[in-house]
Amino acid sequence: MGITKRSLSELANYLDGELVGDANHMISGIADLQTAGPSELSFINKESYLHYLPASSTGAVILSADFADKYAGNKLIVSNTYLAYAKVSALFESLSVVAGGIHPSAVIAATANIDSTASIAANCVVGEFASIGPGVTLYPGVCIGDRASVAENTLIHPNVVIYHAVSIGKNCIIHSGTVIGSDGFGFAPSRDGWQKIHQLGGVIIGDDVEIGSNCSIDRGALGNTIIHDGVIMDNLVHIAHNVKIGKRSAIAGCVGIAGSANIGANCTVAGAVAINGHIDIADNSHFHGGTIVTKGNTEAGVFASATPMQEVKKWRRNSVRYTQLDDMSNRIRQLEKQLKALLPTDPAE
Amino acid sequence: MGITKRSLSELANYLDGELVGDANHMISGIADLQTAGPSELSFINKESYLHYLPASSTGAVILSADFADKYAGNKLIVSNTYLAYAKVSALFESLSVVAGGIHPSAVIAATANIDSTASIAANCVVGEFASIGPGVTLYPGVCIGDRASVAENTLIHPNVVIYHAVSIGKNCIIHSGTVIGSDGFGFAPSRDGWQKIHQLGGVIIGDDVEIGSNCSIDRGALGNTIIHDGVIMDNLVHIAHNVKIGKRSAIAGCVGIAGSANIGANCTVAGAVAINGHIDIADNSHFHGGTIVTKGNTEAGVFASATPMQEVKKWRRNSVRYTQLDDMSNRIRQLEKQLKALLPTDPAE
Amino acid sequence: MGITKRSLSELANYLDGELVGDANHMISGIADLQTAGPSELSFINKESYLHYLPASSTGAVILSADFADKYAGNKLIVSNTYLAYAKVSALFESLSVVAGGIHPSAVIAATANIDSTASIAANCVVGEFASIGPGVTLYPGVCIGDRASVAENTLIHPNVVIYHAVSIGKNCIIHSGTVIGSDGFGFAPSRDGWQKIHQLGGVIIGDDVEIGSNCSIDRGALGNTIIHDGVIMDNLVHIAHNVKIGKRSAIAGCVGIAGSANIGANCTVAGAVAINGHIDIADNSHFHGGTIVTKGNTEAGVFASATPMQEVKKWRRNSVRYTQLDDMSNRIRQLEKQLKALLPTDPAE
Missing domain, CATH: 1.20.5 (Single alpha-helices involved in coiled-coils or other helix-helix interfaces)
Structure with missing residues (x-):
């Protein structure tokens, strides 16, 4: 439970930035200008925050060359302030610790292939012929189905469920309660009611994908549901069977994407958007919050459908x-x- | 991990279809016409897919008599192609395996009644006086509350939670992360804040119900929340206390149904629909995606409320x-x- | 599994009400007037239900002085009928039982501080330096991260996940599948894709908060996500990083609240509302179901945005x-x- 401490010279080096100030000053966390104390690091990337600088007790500020002359204290001058903040945030992360190796309470199938550098926490269950790669962390209560695979350095938070034959790439983060590989919603009508169409496809999650908590990503009916490299997804997102999401698209919370929708690369889908099935969304398409997307588009653009809020009498x-x-x-x-x-x-x- | 293989004559027999072609040809899976190989089975039920037939490498095609003369290869002629596909999909299902009996890590209350043919996986917890019927499968991490019951052949995927006194019928499938029997949202206002109304009712799930992943179905305040036989429900669906859903209604993903709504039989509710509480929805009502349903209806119909998406400037x-x-x-x-x-x-x- | 029984005199005393009728009549549950039998208690708080009184077989009725002369049977006269019903409902609650102490299958870190009066069920996992207060109940499969704390008498249902350094107040109830403390959705764009902003803040949940099932409450990026005392929240609610929700606000099912939104006290947010990030909502604001809230408001009011449902041809x-x-x-x-x-x-x- 030791607190991470880094000197400003270390941080400047890590960020490839220019340090002006006390190279030996020690930093143990990040905070905004208003609340930061002398052992914390702040950043400023908007003119409108400049007025917080004079009264700030921060230990150092990350800023761009444009703002450098606005602050006389310790500063780290970088080319992209927000990106520098993102990078330095990794140094002060303090996740729950999972001991290396396999916790004695975990239940691992005899045919599973667990890399010796993986960390598998209490009460995890790993199925037959499943594969857990190097440096993977499974937090407590994670279930990995038969023939599923999790590639190197991926981190899976507590109580996530990965169904059989799902494939997860490298360096992914999957948050608690998320389910990957549940059956797609496929049924044929019959005189005797709905006849289940067993969902024989899988799910392929690329590398560097982050998935929030309590998301549901269904397996394909035939063929796979595919989340490409670098996609980021917030909480409570529903991805139906055979959806494809292109590289680096960002899906915000409470979004639902219906079956076989094909979302391009570098799209942003704001919160509470619902996307119809069997449509194609062009690369670089952007959707405002609450949009109901009933048709595909072939050209990049920004789209919306919601109606404005009013006082209820009006x-x-x-x-x-x-x-x-x-x-x-x-x-x-x-x-x-x-x-x-x-x-x-x-x-x- | 053996792969299921079936001869075309077996499949014709199973589907009650007419085989034209090599009766001994072996099939090990299903795929669409474009990707199927010689050991896979395909189906065609739309004229618009006929052009895929000539180039397909599929091992056999399920089709109706109308299309039979369009294809010279192995074919299974059936009366309802899509239904035949649904039925045959069951043969090639390959879920994670749960060994019969009770896994030693499962924690079963002394008074629980577990049928000897049930399969209870690692880390399941079954409460006092709970009843687990013949042929039931509980995947890992499933929690069954006190006095809850799960009837024969129902399959419950990992990490599902069934609260106390919930009753689940026969032949149901419940996907991971789903919670059945959590408290309805009932509170009385008071000067000291919200006074909880303890939710004393239960939940009754009929037979042949399928529930997707990460759904929440609340118990009744007084009396029960009831999901009738043959209902199908996709992921991330919220069912509030004392809701009733009639037989064979289909509820798509991200739908929310507020308290005491009474949904008829054979309804279809598309994705992201929100249904108000204390209203009655007639049998055979159908709702487009994203509809906000504030009033009930007494006659069947098709309803919608969403506004069309536009480029953001317009x-x-x-x-x-x-x-x-x-x-x-x-x-x-x-x-x-x-x-x-x-x-x-x-x-x- | 004994059934709770209370005499009418006990109930009158508990409710601080006036009993007219048989003081020794025993009550074992609550039901509505139409279905209640002689051992059950009912209540009536609306004129429109008076016609049920003559034919009711109920054992006793809670009602106000206004209605007292409408019923000749056993009655409990109170000042606030609905609040009395809420209070009395607590007496007939029959949750699954968790034995006191720590179940042998639970995995508790050596440095965790577990009060001797806490009840920790099977397969729970409690992390390093976590603190579990007096009278706390953790149902099976609950994961508590490192340095998280749960204050006295809070009840956490099965398979809930509390991440590291999350703080939960007294007398809270958290339903199954809910995740508190997952990472906020923070990423900086870069030429190499989305650079994760590690979420270094926490979550603070006040006292007397109830949270439904399958909710996701993210930790702050810097600083905390804060849910104040007395807030109630239904199922499948998404609370993004650094959101603040004021005292006693009520959030219905399927609501999503984006990052840094600041919701006042005593607000009500109906189902399927989506609230934009970085906006301030005044105390005593009320939102109809399905409202898309894109702007803040500085004065209390009632707001809506949804369009009415119509038959699909119209x-x-x-x-x-x-x-x-x-x-x-x-x-x-x-x-x-x-x-x-x-x-x-x-x-x-």
Whole structure:
């Protein structure tokens, strides 16, 4: 439970930044300018925060050359402040510790292949022919199904469930409660009710993927659900069977993506968006929060569908008109026609 | 880990279909026409896929009599192609294996009643007076509360939680992370804050119900939450206390149903729909994705409420008008009145 | 498994109510007027339910003085009927039992501090330097991270995950599948993809907070996510990093709240609402179901944004007009201008 401490010279070196100030000053954490104390590091990347600088007790500030002359204290001058903050945050991470090796309470199938450098915590269960790669950490209560594989350095938080034959890439992070490989929602109607279509495909998660907590990613019906390298996903996201998500796309919380939707690369999908199935979304498409995406698009763009919030009395009057819009439109057309008949004719027409 | 193999004659027999081709040809899986190899089975149920047939390397095709003359290779002619595909998919399922009996790491209350043909995996916990029926499979980490019951052949995936006194029917499938029987959201306001209303009812899940991953189904306040036979439910669905869902209704992902809503039979609720509490939905009602259902209906129908997605610049201009709709409507009425005064009077009036 | 029984005199005393009827009549549960039998207690707080009284077989009715003369049977007269029902519901609760002390299958770190009156069920895992207070109950499969703390009398249902350094107050209830302290969704863009911002803050949950099942509450990036005393939260709620929720606010199911949103006290947020990040919501604000909240508000009020549901044929015609609203508005203005030119000039102008 020791606290990580780093000197400013170490940090400057790590960030490939220029240090102005006391090279031996020790830093043990990161905080914003308003709350940081002398042993903490801050950053400033917006003009609007400059007024916090004079009163700040921070130990040092990460900033760009543009802002360097605004602060007389210890500073780390970098080319990309926000990225530097992201990088340095890794140094002060203090996750729960999982001891190396396999905890005696874990239940590992005889045919599973566990790398000797993996860390498998209490009450994990690993299935037949599953493969756990070098440096992988399974937190307590993680279940890995038969024939599933988890590649090197991936970290899986408590109580995650990975179903059979799911493949997870390198350097991924998967948060608690997330389920990968549950059955897609496939049923054929019959006179006797819904006949289950067994979901025979799998899920392939690429490298460097982060998945939030309580997400559900279904296995393919036939073929695979695929989350490509570098995708990031927030909490409570639903990914249906045979969805594809392109490289480095970002999916915010409470998003649902229906079956066989094909999301391009470098897209951003804001919170509470719902995307219809069997559509293609172009690379670099961006969706505002709450958008209902019923059609695909072939060109990058920014899209939205939600209606603005109003005080409820106004909303009641306006929203009922929504059900009369076609009538309103027709009446406008009729008015235009009638008025045209009354107006003097333009001789140029 | 042996691969299932079936001859085409076996498959024809199983599907009650007509085989044209090599009766001894062996099939080990299912794939679509584009990717299937000689040991795989495909199906075709849409004219638009016919063009894939000539180049397909598939081992055999399931199709209807209408399409039979379109394909010269091995074929299984059936009356309902999609249903046949669903049925045959069961033969090639390859779930993680749970050994029969009770895993030594499972913690079973002394008063629990576990059928000798049930399979209870590692780290399951079964409470006092709980009942686990014949052929039931509990995957690892499943918790079954006191006095809960799980009827024959039901399959419960890893880390599912069934609270006390919940009753689950026969032949159900419940996916990982799902919680059944958590407290309904019931509180009485008081000067000292929210006073909890303890949720004394239960949950009854019928037979042949499938529930996706990370769903939450709350117990009743008084009386039960009831999911009738044959209901299917996708992932991340929220079912509040005292909801009733009629037979064979289908609930897609990310749907929320508020307390005491009474959903009829054979309804389909598309993704991201939110249904208000204390309303009745007629049998055979269908809701498009993203619909906000604030009122019940007494006749079957198809319903929707979402607004269309637009490129964000257009959306900004249009959506602000949504807050002015009542004003627009009033101005149209005023225009009509003024224009009527100007128009020659219809002598027939 | 004994059934709780209470005499009406005990109940009158507990509720501080006036008993009219048989003081020795024994009650073993609560039910509504229509289904209650002689050993059950009912309540009536709405005029519209009075017609159920004559035919009811209930053992006794909780009611206010206003209704007292409407019923001749056993009755408990109280000042606030619904609150009395809430309070009495606690007496008939029958949760799964967790034996006192630490179950032998639980895995407790050597440095964890477990109060001797806590109850820790099978397969729980408690991390280094974690603190479990007096009277706390951890149901099976709960994971408590390093340095997390759970204060007295809090009850945590099966398979909940509490990450490292999360602090949970007194008398809280947390339902199954909920995850508290997963990483906030913070990433810096870079040429090499998304650079993770390690989430160095924590989560502070106040006293008397109830959290439903399968919720996700993320830890702060820097500083804490804070849920204040007396907040209640339904299922499948997403709380992003650094969100603050004020005292006694109520958050219904399927709500998502984005990062750094600051929700006031005594707010109610109905189901499926999505709240944008970095906005302030005033105390006593109320949001209808399905509202997309993109802007903050400084004064209390009731707000909504959803569009009404329609039969799909009408909806199709109306919803397409939504994409033409700005055009419609401009055409109305044009009509007004043209018509004004035709109308006789008002001499008063």
